[in-house]
Amino acid sequence: MSDDDSLNLKWGVPAIAKALRRTTRAVYHMAEKLKVDPDAFPGLKKIGGTYCLNLDVFEGAMRGEQDRVISQSEGKEQP
Secondary structure, X not given: OOHHHHHOEEEOHHHHHHHHOOOHHHHHHHHHHHHOOOOXXXXXXXXXXXXXXXXXXXXXXXXXXXXXXXXXXXXXXXX
């Protein structure tokens, strides 16, 4: 097992697209948003010209967003 496997990293847009079940074009589009808002794509960084996604960070952020939406739809306050 490599360090990338234990850290749950995906290197390069094709690998990121496959992991997220998106097209490479969609991943490039989402990555462009990083120029305007660095928090637009949690877990994505550009390192030496190559995009790298930490899936643990990305999935954690998505779970947090999902929990927030569910609690709002149920009328609960989110801290």
